[in-house]
Amino acid sequence: xxxxxxxxxxxxxxxxxxxxxxxxxxxxxxxxxxxxxxxxxxxxxxxxxxxxxxxxxxxxxxxxxxxxxxxxxxxxxxxxxxxxxxxxxxxxxxxxxxxxxxxxxxxxxxxxxxxxxxxxxxxxxxxxxxxxxxxxxxxxxxxxxxxxxxxxxxxxxxxxxxxxxxxxxxxxxxxxxxxxxxxxxxxxxxxxxxxxxxxxxxxxxxxxxxxxxxxxxxxxxxxxxxxxxxxxxxxxxxxxxxxxxxxxxxxxxxxxxxxxxxxxxxxxxxxxxxxxxxxxxxxxxxxxxxxxxxxxxxxxxxxxxxxxxxxxxxxxxxxxxxxxxxxxxxxxxxxxxxxxxxxxxxxxxxxxxxxxxx
Ligand code: GGG
Numbered sequence: 278x279x280x281x282x283x284x285x286x287x288x289x290x291x292x293x294x295x296x297x298x299x300x301x302x303x304x305x306x307x308x309x310x311x312x313x314x315x316x317x318x319x320x321x322x323x324x325x326x327x328x329x330x331x332x333x334x335x336x337x338x339x340x341x342x343x344x345x346x347x348x349x350x351x352x353x354x355x356x357x358x359x360x361x362x363x364x365x366x367x368x369x370x371x372x373x374x375x376x377x378x379x380x381x382x383x384x385x386x387x388x389x390x391x392x393x394x395x396x397x398x399x400x401x402x403x404x405x406x407x408x409x410x411x412x413x414x415x416x417x418x419x420x421x422x423x424x425x426x427x428x429x430x431x432x433x434x435x436x437x438x439x440x441x442x443x444x445x446x447x448x449x450x451x452x453x454x455x456x457x458x459x460x461x462x463x464x465x466x467x468x469x470x471x472x473x474x475x476x477x478x479x480x481x482x483x484x485x486x487x488x489x490x491x492x493x494x495x496x497x498x499x500x501x502x503x504x505x506x507x508x509x510x511x512x513x514x515x516x517x518x519x520x521x522x523x524x525x526x527x528x529x530x531x532x533x534x535x536x537x538x539x540x541x542x543x544x545x546x547x548x549x550x551x552x553x554x555x556x557x558x559x560x561x562x563x564x565x566x567x568x569x570x571x572x573x574x575x576x577x578x579x580x581x582x583x584x585x586x587x588x589x590x591x592x593x594x595x596x597x598x599x600x601x602x603x604x605x606x607x608x609x610x611x612x613x614x615x616x617x618x619x620x621x622x623x624x625x626x627x628x629x630x631x632x633x634x635x
Contacts, residue, residue, distance in 0.1 A: 281314040282588050285553070287348040290365070291562025292572035292622075293352020299574035299626025300350065300581045303597055306633040307585060311593040323369035326358035334360075334368030340376060345553060348584050349373065351557035356564060367419060370557075373552065374412050377552035379545035380443065381511045382410035382451050382524060383583070384559055386511075386531030389540065391606030393617060396508065396534055399424040402533045409451040410524025412545060414443045415475075417521045435474045439520075450489040450548060451518035458515060459628075463487075465494045466503050466519035467529065479520060503527070507534055528559055537615045539573030540601075542580040543631045544587060556584040573613040574626045575601055600632035 284304075287299040297549065301317060308315045320342075321327060322335050334354075345347060354369050355362050355514070364386035368494060373379065388394050388427040421435035447464070456465040465483040469476035487495040500523050506513065507530050519527055532541035541559035557575030566572055579601060604625070605612060611628045612618030620628075 279313050280589075282347045283345070284315055284584075285316045285343050285349045286317050286319040287323050287349060288319070288352040289354045289369075289562065289618060290356045290432070291353055291564050291567035292560075293354070293562055295325075295567070295570065296574040296577035296626075297350065297352040297556065297573050297623045299429040299538065299622055300577035302626050303578045303600075303633055304350075304585070304600055304628045307581075307590075307597055307631040309360050310596065310634055311449050313590060313593070317350075322356055323351075325359040325365065326508050328360045328365065328368070335363055335372065339372075343373070347588060348553050349555040350581065350584060351555050353560065353562040354560065355562040358564070369558075371417065373555050376411065377545075377547055377551070377555070378549070379547045379554055380411065380413045380447055381544075381546040381548060382412040382528075383544045384408040384410060384524070384528035384531070385542060385579075385583075386528070386535050388535040389614075390602045391604075391607055391609070392540065394534060394536055396511065396572055397512070397536075404511045404531075406511070406531070407454065408528040408531060409447065409454065409516060409518040410528060411443065411447040412524075413517070413521075414438045414440060415521035415522075427490050437472075437520075439475045439478055441482070444479060445549075446487065447500070448486040448518060451516055452486055452493055452495070453627055455493045455495075456490055456533035456611045458489060460515040461493050462515035463490075463493050464503070464514060464517045466500050466517060466523045467497050468500045468523075469498065475520075483518070500526075504530055507527040507531055511535075530542045532559060537573060538576070539615045540575040540579065542576050542583050544580070544583040546587065554584075554587055556580040556587075570621045570623065571614050572622050574617050574622050575605070575629075577628065578629055596633055597629075600629050604628045625631050 287567040288294040296422050316481050390401045416437050469480045532538045543559050545555040582594040582597035611620040611624045
């Protein structure tokens, strides 16, 4: 009997509505090829239109509605002309990550065949690492406030929150992951010379975790030099684990070094599987190119592959990634402008889906 997966689909804002259909097209091609079923249900919340109509980003029963799905396939959120970015993000995506306890944000960075790195002399295979971003606490705390507003004494404070459970669980995930890879190398991002309370704690917990994984070669880099080394020597990285904000920055910088942020996928994972995990491209809603049909769908399609891998369909997932790489390498006429081509979102998605089905 074929397996049936129930997927909640949330296109969100901007180019989310353009790349999600291409992701679904490729997922359906993979399902057909590998003999499993996908039941998809699309939701029109978590976007600016919904906010205009309801004054909220989500309906009150969103937890019950989404909690019953096997996974969530998400596009992008953010339309600052209509709703401030911090309101839309805290009202949707960050709620999903926190309340569904998706404490790992896994973001692969890989230079694919057919994609040119802006860095000199880099070939496919030279850049291939994973950013593990802490996804439920850290600098994204929402704790703080303003006092003396509108006066010379105006003061604004925001706290960083690190809990032992929160720090240890993401470090453990990253060490396990590093231990499962051939190079067995882990770098933790820090800034413990300047951020004098939370970051030394992060270092302390990472060093303690390293003792439990003697087969993993672990080192730390301060975030400033780590960013520079992503550009200068990206080949030295294997698994990079970082706090919420540092991980967010590194996982945009890494894909930019590997060609374009348009191809970067991500998985917001609840490793305990108590709630659905969520799969989305790293990029946002890109209002500047929305509606033009030129957004790169690869980040969304690759996120779909990560979703299938998580659901227990690794062969189908690998097939999608192989199809992406073949099309980018062998069909330059279909690639989107961010990769130097003149193709459209739909043309590139259709070509990848056809390649999956061959
Ligand atoms: N598809 C990702 C997306 O919509 N991102 C919007 C954004 O601003 N995200 C910030 C974050 O991931 O912390």
